[in-house]
Amino acid sequence: MKSEESGEDTDSVMVARAMMACVAAVGEYCHEYMFKQPSRHGEDKRAKFINSIIKASDRDCVTQLRMNRATFFDLCTQLHEKAVLRDTRRVSHEEHSIMFLRTLGHSVRNRVIGHRFIRSGETVSRHFHSVLDAIVSLYPIFIKQAGPATPSEIQTNTNWAAYFQEGSASDARVLHNALSRSDDPLLVPYRKYYIVDAGYAHSPGFMAPYQGVRYHLQEYRTGRAPANMKELFNYRYAQLLNAIERCFGVMKGRFPILKTAMQYEFHTQIQIVIACCRMLDKMSSDPSTPTHSPA
Known part of the structure; x- marks a missing residue:
C-alpha cells in the first residue's frame, strides 16, 4: 500500500515539475518575443536612418524610395486615409511604406530590409503585405479600363x-x-x-x-x-x-523587382505588378524620379 502511495506521489511530483517547466518556457518565450522591450540603441539607429531618407533631401529620398518627399508623404496620406493602413504599436505607417518601397525599388530580400531596419523577417514580411494590400485596394480608384474616347x-x-x-x-x-x-x-x-x-x-x-x-x-x-x-x-x-x-x-x-524572378506566391506577384503600375502613375508628375535602376 505504501509502495503504491509512494509511486503516486512520485508521479505527482513529476507532473508538477513538467507543468512548472512548461510555464517557465512559456514565460521565457513571452518575455523574449511578445513583451520584450525594443533596444533603445536599435530604435535610435532606425529613426536616424528613416530621417536620413525622408527628412534630409529629395535627392536622398529619390535614391532610396524612387520618389521625392512630397510624393512619398502624399502616398502615405492616401494609404493611411483611404486604404486604412494604420500604425502598429512599434511600426508607423511611414516605416511600413519605406520598407515596401525599398523592397520594390531595389529588389532586395526581407532579410536585407530586416537587417537595415533592425526588424525580424516576419515583421518585414507582414508589413510588406499590409502595404501591398493597401495599394492594391486603391487600384479601382486610380486605374481605370480604357473608355470610348481616343487619347x-x-x-x-x-x-x-x-x-x-x-x-x-x-x-x-x-x-x-x-x-x-x-x-x-x-x-x-x-x-x-x-x-x-x-x-x-x-x-x-x-x-x-x-x-x-x-x-x-x-x-x-x-x-x-x-x-x-x-x-x-x-x-x-x-x-x-x-x-x-x-x-x-x-x-x-x-522598380527593378520586376526584372527578377520574384520569390513570392503567384497571387502576390500579380499584386506587385498592380502596385507598381499604381505607383508609376503616382510618380508620373515627379520630374525628379529617375527612369533607371538605382546604383
Missing part, C-alpha cells in the same frame, strides 16, 4: 490617328485570361483596338501587323521608306509599339 496623344498625332486607338497585349495566355475571367474582365471599347504583336491573329478589338511585310522598327531605319500601304501601316504600328514598350521599360527601371 489625345493618339488623336492629335498624324502618324497614328488614322490607324490606331489603344494599348497593347503581350501574351496569348494572359490575354485569354484577361478576357474570360469573371472578376473585372478586360473590356474593349466599341470601335477601339488594342495592338498586339505578330504572334496574334488579327481579330475584333485586337489589331496585328500585316504578315509577310517589314514589321520591326529597325527594318525601317536603313533609309528605305515604306513602299506601300501595308508597309506604312506596319511602320506606324512599330512606332506605337515602341512607345508602349518604353513605358514598360520605365516601370522596370523604377
Whole structure:
C-alpha cells in the first residue's frame, strides 16, 4: 500500500515539475518575443536612418524610395486615409511604406530590409503585405479600363490617328485570361483596338501587323521608306509599339523587382505588378524620379 502511495506521489511530483517547466518556457518565450522591450540603441539607429531618407533631401529620398518627399508623404496620406493602413504599436505607417518601397525599388530580400531596419523577417514580411494590400485596394480608384474616347496623344498625332486607338497585349495566355475571367474582365471599347504583336491573329478589338511585310522598327531605319500601304501601316504600328514598350521599360527601371524572378506566391506577384503600375502613375508628375535602376 505504501509502495503504491509512494509511486503516486512520485508521479505527482513529476507532473508538477513538467507543468512548472512548461510555464517557465512559456514565460521565457513571452518575455523574449511578445513583451520584450525594443533596444533603445536599435530604435535610435532606425529613426536616424528613416530621417536620413525622408527628412534630409529629395535627392536622398529619390535614391532610396524612387520618389521625392512630397510624393512619398502624399502616398502615405492616401494609404493611411483611404486604404486604412494604420500604425502598429512599434511600426508607423511611414516605416511600413519605406520598407515596401525599398523592397520594390531595389529588389532586395526581407532579410536585407530586416537587417537595415533592425526588424525580424516576419515583421518585414507582414508589413510588406499590409502595404501591398493597401495599394492594391486603391487600384479601382486610380486605374481605370480604357473608355470610348481616343487619347489625345493618339488623336492629335498624324502618324497614328488614322490607324490606331489603344494599348497593347503581350501574351496569348494572359490575354485569354484577361478576357474570360469573371472578376473585372478586360473590356474593349466599341470601335477601339488594342495592338498586339505578330504572334496574334488579327481579330475584333485586337489589331496585328500585316504578315509577310517589314514589321520591326529597325527594318525601317536603313533609309528605305515604306513602299506601300501595308508597309506604312506596319511602320506606324512599330512606332506605337515602341512607345508602349518604353513605358514598360520605365516601370522596370523604377522598380527593378520586376526584372527578377520574384520569390513570392503567384497571387502576390500579380499584386506587385498592380502596385507598381499604381505607383508609376503616382510618380508620373515627379520630374525628379529617375527612369533607371538605382546604383
